[in-house]
Amino acid sequence: MYSLLRALLFLLSAERAHRLGMAALRVLGHFLGLCRRLRARALTPATYDASVRVAGLAFDHPVALAAGLDKEAEAVDGLFALGFSAVEVGTLTPRPQPGNPPPRLFRLPEHHALINRMGFNNHGAPSAAERLRARTWRPAPVGVNIGKNKDTPLERAVDDYVACVDALAPLGDYVVVNASSPNTPGLRQLQEPELLTALLQAVQARLAQVAPGKPLFLKIAPDLTPEAVDEVVDVARACGLAGLIATNTTIARPFEHPVAKEAGGLSGAPVREAANAVIRRAYARSSGALPIIGVGGVFTAEDVYEKLRAGASVVQVYTGFIYEGPGMVRRLLAGLGPLLARDGLGSVREAIGADHRPRA
16 A cells, blocks of 8 residues: 555655645544554564663654654644654744745655755744644654744844744754755855854753753754864754754765756765764764764665664654655664664664774
8 A cells, every 4th residue: 555655656746746745644643543553553562672862852763754844843643653753843944935946856766865955945933833732642752943044144043043942942842953954045154163153052042941951953964074073063062952963965966867967955865875974973073972863865774773873863764754655664663673683782772873882
C-alpha cells in the first residue's frame, strides 16, 4: 500500500505531491485513536534500548523528523502516528510570506536528492501557534524552528527571531534558530561569530522571560569550513545553547544533472558526507559536551548508525522520508538493532560518539 502511494505521488509535481501528502497526514491526525495504535505499532519493542535524552528531553528512539516538511504545524499528530521520536515544525517567520515563486521544489531520484528554494513559505508564527495550542495528544517532543522574514533587513533580524520566540516558545518543547537556509538572501551571514553571538544572546534572553528553561538549538550549514564549525561551536557554548542541529541543505552541486543548475538548497544522499563531517568536527570541538542532532542524507539504518557514531544523539530525516515513505521509522529502528549488536552495544546511548573513543 505504501509503495503504491509513493508511486502515485511521484506522478505529481514535487510540490503538489507534498501538499497531497500533508493533507493526508492532517486527516490522519484527526483520528487520535488510530494515531495511537499506529504509533504503538511503529514503536514495537526492540532487542536494544533505543531511548535517548537530550537537553532534558526524552526521545523514545533516535529517529526524528526535521523541519521543512510540516512548515505550518498542521500535521504533527499524523506524523507522530508514523513513529517519529520528535517532530520539528517550521521554519516559521513572524509575518506570513508566500516564499519564492514556483517551481521551487525539484526531485533528483537518480541521486536520492531534492533541490528546494521554498523561501520560508508559511502563514506566520501566530497562525502556527494557534494549531500548536489546540493539540491535546503530546506523545513526544515538538520543536519550533524559527527564522526571519525575507524583507526584514539583516540588521533587524534579531527582532524577527525574538517575535517568533514570543509566539511559539511556550508551545514547543525546544526552539531552533535557523541561520543557515540558503534560500533567504543574506541569512547565512548570521553564522559569523559576532552576528551569531548577538542573535543567540538576544534569543536566549527572551526565551528566559517567556519560556524559562526551554532548550535552544542552532541549525547550521554543511558548507562551513572546519574552522568556521569550531567558531560556531565556541559561540554556541559561550551562549549556553542546548545543542546544534547539523546540518541544513547545501549550495554545493557534487554531480552533473539537468536540474543541478536550479538555485536552492540540495538535500538527500549527496549531503550525507558533508553533514557527517560537520557532526564529527562539532563533537570533537566540544569534546562531546554540546549535544548534536544530526540530519542530512539519512535513508537506511546504516546512515542513522553512522551519524550516531560520529557524535549525533538524535538523527532527523526529511528527504529520505519523502522517498522511503510512511514505514521508514519502523524499518530504521529494526535495522539499527543488528548494527548495535555487531559492535557489542546494547543501547543507542552507547553508540553516540563511539568513533571518537579509543577502540579496545
